[in-house]
Amino acid sequence: MSLYRPQALDRALAFLGEGPAAVVAGGTDVFPALGLRPAPARVLDLSAVEGLRGIARAGDGWRIGAATTWTDVVRADLPPLFDALKQAARQVGSVQIQNTGTVAGNICNASPAADGVPVLIAMEAEVELASHHGTRRMPLCDFITGPRKTDLREGEIVTALHLPHRDGARSAFGKLGSRTYLVISIVSAAVILWTEGRIVSGARVAVGAASPVPMRLPDVEAALVGRALSDLPGAVLANHLAALTPIDDVRATAAYRREAALVMIRRALEGLGQ
Amino acid sequence: MTKVSMTVNGKAVSGEVEGRTLLATFLREGLGLTGTHVGCDTSQCGACVVHVNGQAIKSCTAFAADLDGAKVTTIEGMANPDGSLGTVQQAFQDHHGLQCGFCTPGMVMSAAALLAENPKPTEAEVRHHLEGNICRCTGYHNIVKAVLAASGQDVGQIAAE
Numbered sequence: 001m002s003l004y005r006p007q008a009l010d011r012a013l014a015f016l017g018e019g020p021a022a023v024v025a026g027g028t029d030v031f032p033a034l035g036l037r038p039a040p041a042r043v044l045d046l047s048a049v050e051g052l053r054g055i056a057r058a059g060d061g062w063r064i065g066a067a068t069t070w071t072d073v074v075r076a077d078l079p080p081l082f083d084a085l086k087q088a089a090r091q092v093g094s095v096q097i098q099n100t101g102t103v104a105g106n107i108c109n110a111s112p113a114a115d116g117v118p119v120l121i122a123m124e125a126e127v128e129l130a131s132h133h134g135t136r137r138m139p140l141c142d143f144i145t146g147p148r149k150t151d152l153r154e155g156e157i158v159t160a161l162h163l164p165h166r167d168g169a170r171s172a173f174g175k176l177g178s179r180t181y182l183v184i185s186i187v188s189a190a191v192i193l194w195t196e197g198r199i200v201s202g203a204r205v206a207v208g209a210a211s212p213v214p215m216r217l218p219d220v221e222a223a224l225v226g227r228a229l230s231d232l233p234g235a236v237l238a239n240h241l242a243a244l245t246p247i248d249d250v251r252a253t254a255a256y257r258r259e260a261a262l263v264m265i266r267r268a269l270e271g272l273g274q
Numbered sequence: 275m276t277k278v279s280m281t282v283n284g285k286a287v288s289g290e291v292e293g294r295t296l297l298a299t300f301l302r303e304g305l306g307l308t309g310t311h312v313g314c315d316t317s318q319c320g321a322c323v324v325h326v327n328g329q330a331i332k333s334c335t336a337f338a339a340d341l342d343g344a345k346v347t348t349i350e351g352m353a354n355p356d357g358s359l360g361t362v363q364q365a366f367q368d369h370h371g372l373q374c375g376f377c378t379p380g381m382v383m384s385a386a387a388l389l390a391e392n393p394k395p396t397e398a399e400v401r402h403h404l405e406g407n408i409c410r411c412t413g414y415h416n417i418v419k420a421v422l423a424a425s426g427q428d429v430g431q432i433a434a435e
Contacts, residue, residue, distance in 0.1 A: 003337055045340055182406060
């Protein structure tokens with residue numbers, strides 16, 4: 001196995017242009033997934049590439065560098081728009097995983113139960129991609145195409161996520177698991193709200209682990225707009241979650257996931273209404 | 275094979291490693307520092323926790339070759355210079371924060387990382403921080419007590435188990 005750890009992005013892209021390679025940053029998903037199989041022949045480590053780490057204002061929105069770790073997210077000074085992402089960051093794996101695992105890695109791993117993905121989909125994240133041919137951007141909800149599947153093309157890496165800024169927005173995330181840490185979510189929910197006075201003027205709600213790709217629920221969002229902040233949990237009804245397609249598996253039944261998704265959304269709304 | 279040099283427990287060390295060699299393997303087999311335990315090999319149990327550049331990580335989830343130039347601290351680096359137990363280690367002994375002892379190196383390293391950042395954690399903070407370390411003997415109560423004691427807080431109120 002050859003391991004390449006460049007400091008310049010163009011060197012990383014050139015290496016990928018020469019042939020396929022496993023791309024790692026924190027490695028927290030890649031290593032355990034290998035099991036006893038031999039390591040890939042070529043591995044590109046992005047953790048030393050300059051300019052890939054950190055969260056900053058960029059134009060009208062925000063830019064999260066691909067190699068930003070979950071601990072970086074927790075420690076960054078950010079407005080309440082990011083509270084949900086910080087809450088998700090604190091629940092990814094465990095502290096040691098958060099110290100090395102990255103935001104972009106969570107996306108590229110494309111687990112239906114990824115903790116970061118519902119939050120970033122609710123935030124309407126766009127993915128910035130680069131290869132030695134050039135760069136492109138696409139919505140995160142289109143980038144993840146199925147369980148463990150993305151639209152990442154050969155020779156391409158995720159370089160950043162772009163998020164729209166929303167003045168005065170508040171947000172919350174909740175995850176249900178058999179324990180809080182080191183556990184794969186049974187279901188998770190992310191909510192972002194912005195208001196005029198005490199009335200909700202916009203809402204984004206996404207649920208994880210209840211569909212092949214975490215998804216927004218437009219019916220829930222529509223039910224929240226125009227409501228008073230104190231009056232939100234009761235506004236969300238089971239039929240608003242009809243678009244979810246949860247499965248039965250070792251962690252829970254589909255029916256339980258559907259019920260739990262409703263409860264997790266309501267809990268997030270309770271917190272935001274105070 | 276790649277040459278890798280790092281500072282481990284304050285000493286400059288180097289060795290030849292394959293690209294795939296994990297930090298845990300390099301420490302144990304390359305340097306003979308077998309205090310770092312490998313429990314699950316899947317980044318769950320936390321027995322292999324070491325500090326890399328001041329941050330707690332799971333050494334079964336890091337390539338040694340990636341850490342060229344890094345400062346690494348293992349359980350062997352937690353004792354005082356005269357060989358006596360360090361503060362956290364002593365607290366684990368005093369409060370019986372171990373049973374079979376397999377998870378203990380990782381527990382001590384995670385606890386030390388917490389105390390470096392948060393010198394007076396609450397019991398809830400200790401429990402949260404140790405979620406990435408699994409004790410299969412389920413000796414958590416005394417482990418938490420030991421960490422609180424290592425922070426200089428009174429643990430007289432916490433009953434022994």
